[in-house]
Amino acid sequence: MSVFAEISEQIQNGKVKGVKELVQKAIDEKVNAKDILEKGLLAGMDVIGEKFRKNEVFVPQVLLAARAMNAGTALLKPLLTQAGVKASGKVAIGTVKGDLHDIGKNLVKLMMEGKGLEVFDLGANVDPEKYIETAKNENCNIIAMSALLTTTMSVMPEVVEAAKKAGIRDKVKIMIGGAPITQTYCDQIGADYFTPDAASAADLAAKVCGA
Amino acid sequence: MARKEYTSTAYTDVKDFIYGSAKNPVKLKNGMVIGGGDVYPELNFTLPTMSLNDNTWNTALDHYREIITKTCERAYELECPGFTCELETLPAMTFKPEWCIEVTKVCCEIISDFQSKKGIKGAFRITPNDNREGDQVTHMYKGDRWDETMKAFEGSGKVKGDTDLIFAIETIGGKEIHDDALMMCDLKKAVFAMGAVACPDMEKIWTAIVDIAHKTNTVPGGDTACGLANTAMVLAEKNYIPRVFAAMDRVMAGVRSVVAMEVGCTGPDKDCGYEGPYVKAISGNPIAMEGKTASCAHLSACGNIPMCVCDLWSNESVQNIQLLSGIAPVASFETLEYDCRMLRTAKKKGWGAQLQEVLYDSDSLIDPHAWIMRPDVVLEISKGIVKETGYYNRVKAACRLSLESIKKGSDSGKLRLNDKEKDWLGQLLTAAAELPDTAEKLWEEVKDDCEKFDPKKYDLPYEF
Numbered sequence: 001m002s003v004f005a006e007i008s009e010q011i012q013n014g015k016v017k018g019v020k021e022l023v024q025k026a027i028d029e030k031v032n033a034k035d036i037l038e039k040g041l042l043a044g045m046d047v048i049g050e051k052f053r054k055n056e057v058f059v060p061q062v063l064l065a066a067r068a069m070n071a072g073t074a075l076l077k078p079l080l081t082q083a084g085v086k087a088s089g090k091v092a093i094g095t096v097k098g099d100l101h102d103i104g105k106n107l108v109k110l111m112m113e114g115k116g117l118e119v120f121d122l123g124a125n126v127d128p129e130k131y132i133e134t135a136k137n138e139n140c141n142i143i144a145m146s147a148l149l150t151t152t153m154s155v156m157p158e159v160v161e162a163a164k165k166a167g168i169r170d171k172v173k174i175m176i177g178g179a180p181i182t183q184t185y186c187d188q189i190g191a192d193y194f195t196p197d198a199a200s201a202a203d204l205a206a207k208v209c210g211a
Numbered sequence: 212m213a214r215k216e217y218t219s220t221a222y223t224d225v226k227d228f229i230y231g232s233a234k235n236p237v238k239l240k241n242g243m244v245i246g247g248g249d250v251y252p253e254l255n256f257t258l259p260t261m262s263l264n265d266n267t268w269n270t271a272l273d274h275y276r277e278i279i280t281k282t283c284e285r286a287y288e289l290e291c292p293g294f295t296c297e298l299e300t301l302p303a304m305t306f307k308p309e310w311c312i313e314v315t316k317v318c319c320e321i322i323s324d325f326q327s328k329k330g331i332k333g334a335f336r337i338t339p340n341d342n343r344e345g346d347q348v349t350h351m352y353k354g355d356r357w358d359e360t361m362k363a364f365e366g367s368g369k370v371k372g373d374t375d376l377i378f379a380i381e382t383i384g385g386k387e388i389h390d391d392a393l394m395m396c397d398l399k400k401a402v403f404a405m406g407a408v409a410c411p412d413m414e415k416i417w418t419a420i421v422d423i424a425h426k427t428n429t430v431p432g433g434d435t436a437c438g439l440a441n442t443a444m445v446l447a448e449k450n451y452i453p454r455v456f457a458a459m460d461r462v463m464a465g466v467r468s469v470v471a472m473e474v475g476c477t478g479p480d481k482d483c484g485y486e487g488p489y490v491k492a493i494s495g496n497p498i499a500m501e502g503k504t505a506s507c508a509h510l511s512a513c514g515n516i517p518m519c520v521c522d523l524w525s526n527e528s529v530q531n532i533q534l535l536s537g538i539a540p541v542a543s544f545e546t547l548e549y550d551c552r553m554l555r556t557a558k559k560k561g562w563g564a565q566l567q568e569v570l571y572d573s574d575s576l577i578d579p580h581a582w583i584m585r586p587d588v589v590l591e592i593s594k595g596i597v598k599e600t601g602y603y604n605r606v607k608a609a610c611r612l613s614l615e616s617i618k619k620g621s622d623s624g625k626l627r628l629n630d631k632e633k634d635w636l637g638q639l640l641t642a643a644a645e646l647p648d649t650a651e652k653l654w655e656e657v658k659d660d661c662e663k664f665d666p667k668k669y670d671l672p673y674e675f
């Protein structure tokens with residue numbers, strides 16, 4: 001079994017220690033850092049992600065895998081930076097102003113990180129300005145918003161408008177989700193993407209960022 | 212009021228544990244007796260898609276006026292013997308308690324008017340939000356968020372007029388740990404969140420609410436673990452977490468929600484607490500429940516079984532939108548009342564037990580959460596819970612006993628679990644067996660992974 005396959009397997013099993021040992025071993029053997037990331041860590045995440053989509057595993061198994069991947073990525077980070085390899089994308093995520101429901105948002109965040117994206121978590125009850133400020137300062141590719149209430153989803157168009165006013169609308173894609181949100185609403189407010197659940201949100205974000 | 216820990220269940224024989232009848236019925240001024248034999252509908256409702264701010268508040272009030280007025284009219288037309296309406300406020304209406312108070316006054320006045328003119332019997336339940344979340348909250352029992360919530364209760368109690376008013380809330384103590392526990396299906400953290408954080412939090416907040424209820428002559432209803440066990444149930448329904456975990460979590464939430472009763476709540480407990488049967492089994496106080504009628508708000512695998520021991524029958528929440536028949540809340544109310552009519556009629560004919568059997572057998576074969584809601588299972592586990600003393604020991608017992616009951620159900624073929632669920636059940640049983648004998652020892656095991664939790668906010672003695 002190649003070192004990449006071994007890393008992938010350890011990722012799928014959520015083994016932090018095993019991943020760290022194998023990644024370190026690969027680094028010591030001068031294996032290309034980008035290859036370790038893509039053919040080992042992310043490949044493992046792809047497999048577990050597919051199993052989740054097929055209802056073969058539950059979220060905890062995906063999150064354990066993501067945790068193991070983060071441990072491996074931390075070891076690779078100096079080498080990736082040195083080689084000029086950047087995070088495949090950046091996302092500013094939060095639950096909109098007036099809404100305190102955040103477990104769905106937290107799931108999306110963790111799943112996006114599992115896709116190798118850098119995620120800036122703004123928390124719950126987030127002012128429209130905060131999304132814009134973070135997207136500008138961190139050069140985010142995506143603003144991701146969630147709302148669970150019929151009375152707070154109306155904050156979403158405010159964020160779309162704020163992005164236009166700040167002159168960043170053409171640089172940032174806007175994703176929305178949450179129980180009362182629909183594709184029709186997404187189209188109506190001029191957001192870019194709606195996804196119905198955490199896994200599809202992470203998949204789409206990775207696709208949008210070209211990861 | 213000092214906390215009184217229940218040392219035995221309110222029911223010894225499962226035959227007595229039936230819908231409409233509670234050991235300690237709640238008598239309202241208008242003559243309704245909740246838990247006195249009949250089941251009444253409880254309508255829940257919310258606004259349609261709209262912004263809620265100073266400019267739109269009057270429009271929001273118009274929605275609430277329309278909902279309550281049309282519901283009262285329909286209750287009269289259907290000859291409904293009694294009903295309650297519940298408003299769970301939106302966060303903005305607790306951040307600004309004047310709004311909560313104003314809407315309570317508006318709704319109570321309409322109900323009172325119908326009562327005096329048409330002779331219907333209606334009550335109102337107000338459920339302010341528990342807004343004690345976020346970085347701005349530095350303490351759970353003082354500061355703006357606490358003050359706003361208490362002001363919402365007290366003000367509502369003062370403006371109710373002659374309408375029977377019930378207090379409820381969905382408190383969120385322990386949620387910051389419990390959320391992580393759910394995402395990782397971490398049994399130890401879930402037990403700590405429920406037993407060491409949520410239960411003492413319930414004691415503190417409900418002692419304060421019961422005090423306000425007594426001062427304002429309001430009924431202290433109860434609490435649900437909506438932000439805890441309902442989140443688990445919904446995640447399980449989406450196949451995000453194992454159903455066996457959600458079922459176990461629900462039974463633990465029973466220990467948590469009964470704390471409100473221990474410090475003076477009388478019931479009716481709140482509808483979305485699917486742990487309600489445990490609250491009723493232990494306290495004998497009446498409960499509101501929801502099931503298939505809540506599909507307008509969320510899906511679940513427990514459609515009929517929650518009716519088995521309910522005293523109020525609810526719909527969780529329906530938006531005020533227009534349907535072909537009329538506005539959605541009225542359509543929902545009608546469904547509830549026909550369900551209640553069926554329950555009342557069956558009981559009148561002496562078929563209550565048979566109907567109850569149909570209700571539990573229809574759901575409990577295919578879902579572990581439904582399994583742990585079977586009246587016989589509820590009573591058996593509840594008896595085990597009250598043998599223990601203290602929050603932690605009771606939650607620990609709830610955890611172990613629920614898993615053992617699910618295993619027994621699965622082994623006997625009375626509960627169907629797929630291989631994935633069976634695998635998780637095995638893992639959870641192992642983890643439950645490893646729980647230490649004190650909350651302090653459990654804290655030592657989980658504290659390195661509880662960075663969002665600040666014990667000082669709760670005045671709890673744990674240290675990192």
